[in-house]
Amino acid sequence: xxxxxxxxxxxxxxxxxxxxxxxxxxxxxxxxxxxxxxxxxxxxxxxxxxxxxxxxxxxxxxxxxxxxxxxxxxxxxxxxxxxxxxxxxxxxxxxxxxxxxxxxxxxxxxxxxxxxxxxxxxxxxxxxxxxxxxxxxxxxxxxxxxxxxxxxxxxxxxxxxxxxxxxxxxxxxxxxxxxxxxxxxxxxxxxxxxxxxxxxxxxxxxxxxxxxxxxxxxxxxxxxxxxxxxxxxxxxxxxxxxxxxxxxxxxxxxxxxxxxxxxxxxxxxxxxxxxxxxxxxxxxxxxxxxxxxxxxxxxxxxxxxxx
Numbered sequence: 001x002x003x004x005x006x007x008x009x010x011x012x013x014x015x016x017x018x019x020x021x022x023x024x025x026x027x028x029x030x031x032x033x034x035x036x037x038x039x040x041x042x043x044x045x046x047x048x049x050x051x052x053x054x055x056x057x058x059x060x061x062x063x064x065x066x067x068x069x070x071x072x073x074x075x076x077x078x079x080x081x082x083x084x085x086x087x088x089x090x091x092x093x094x095x096x097x098x099x100x101x102x103x104x105x106x107x108x109x110x111x112x113x114x115x116x117x118x119x120x121x122x123x124x125x126x127x128x129x130x131x132x133x134x135x136x137x138x139x140x141x142x143x144x145x146x147x148x149x150x151x152x153x154x155x156x157x158x159x160x161x162x163x164x165x166x167x168x169x170x171x172x173x174x175x176x177x178x179x180x181x182x183x184x185x186x187x188x189x190x191x192x193x194x195x196x197x198x199x200x201x202x203x204x205x206x207x208x209x210x211x212x213x214x215x216x217x218x219x220x221x222x223x224x225x226x227x228x229x230x231x232x233x234x235x236x237x238x239x240x241x242x243x244x245x246x247x248x249x250x251x252x253x254x255x256x257x258x259x260x261x262x263x264x265x266x267x268x269x270x271x272x273x274x275x276x277x278x279x280x281x282x283x284x285x286x287x288x289x290x291x292x293x294x295x296x297x298x299x300x301x302x303x304x305x306x307x
Contacts, residue, residue, distance in 0.1 A: 001025050001026070001224065002025070002028070002064070002065065002067050003020055003025050003028070003069070003070060004027075004028050004029075004030060004061075004066040005020070005027055005030070006029075006030045006031070006070070006072055006073035007030075007071075008027070008040075009040045009041050009047065010035055010072060011171070011176045012072055012216055013029075013031070013072035014040035014041065015213050016217045017045065019218065021045070023221060028045070028046045028064055029041050029045055029046065029047045030048045030057070030060065031050075032052075035076075051091075051095070052091070052098055053094060054098075058101075058102050058105065058106075061108070062106055066106070066108050068110045068112070068224060069103055071096065071114060073095065074092050074095075075092050076141070077141070081139050082140060082141075085140035092141070092145065093148060093151075097148075100152070104159055108161070109162060110161070110162040111155075111163045111164075112163070112166065112223060112224075113149070113166065114168060115167045115231060116145045116167060117129070117167035117233050117234070117272075118168075118170055118269070118272040119141055120137055120146055121135065121136065121274070122136030122142070123269060123270070123271075124271060124273075128209070128273040128274050129273070129274050129275060130275040130277070130278065131167070131230075131233055138267065152165060153229075162229060164229070164231075164232060166219050167234060167235075167274065168211065169209035169274050170211065171211055171213050172185035172212065172298060173214065173294060173297065173298050174213065174302075176213070176298070178191075178302070184242055185210070185245060186298070188245060188246055188249050189249060192257055193253070193302055199260050199261070200242055200259065200262065201264055202263070203261065204261060205241050205242075205243065206241060206269070207270070207271045208239070208240065208241075208272050209235040209239060210238075210245070212287070212288075212289035214289060215287045215288055218288075219232070219234045219283075228283075232278055232282065233276050233278065233279060234276060235287070236291075237273060237274065237276055238291070239271065239273045246259060252295060252296050253303070
């Protein structure tokens with residue numbers, strides 16, 4: 001298949017690109033390189049440096065004749081979405097609709113959408129949350145992701161465009177940016193290696209569902225040929241708190257860093273964990289990389305990067 005990966009120079013998108021290539025697909029990357037890196041795009045893969053809101057996206061689709069679009073390009077910082085909801089909506093909603101309109105106009109058969117599990121369900125009624133859990137996003141970012149899911153439903157029902165929305169848990173792993181929108185794993189790795197202070201927000205007992213990026217990329221591969229037209233959770237159904245993440249990385253690298261706690265973030269969700277059984281039932285996906293192993297792989301990546 002000929003596949004466009006938007007955001008393919010970024011953290012998750014670049015791993016998706018690698019896996020598609022390994023399985024014999026032709027891949028084109030569209031990325032504005034605002035957070036993505038040119039070095040993440042493999043040699044020989046065409047990189048189109050463009051924003052998803054650009055009207056010229058239509059010209060790209062006309063020229064390239066994609067069969068599938070794996071849409072990962074997004075504004076992914078929850079804090080930025082809270083501070084500037086208009087900016088977030090322009091990229092995450094209008095940019096996505098721009099991509100979907102091009103898909104419709106130029107005969108794309110299927111869209112994979114990188115959605116969110118943690119930011120969609122809000123404070124959960126039960127643990128882990130399955131796909132039928134009430135949707136209660138507490139940020140413009142979460143609202144935007146769910147809005148695009150509803151657009152996908154519309155494009156399928158009215159125009160027949162096939163889709164799957166992959167609701168990711170907290171993704172971590174190699175190539176994650178330790179600055180800006182980064183997750184806590186990348187931040188801790190970077191600070192421990194460079195000897196800077198790593199501060200845990202609040203008591204550190206807030207839990208998340210940490211899923212390894214290689215497992216996440218495999219979800220895109222497994223959903224390429226399935227007629228799903230629905231959302232699927234991609235997580236581990238296991239909760240781990242921030243203290244455990246810090247201690248595991250600290251011990252794995254023999255850093256001996258003191259455990260320092262700072263003020264809690266206002267409005268931070270206390271628990272977030274999602275159920276992956278439906279993805280297993282429908283496409284055979286399962287999380288394979290255990291947290292201890294994934295954290296060591298991630299730490300090794302950052303240690304090599306820092307020399």
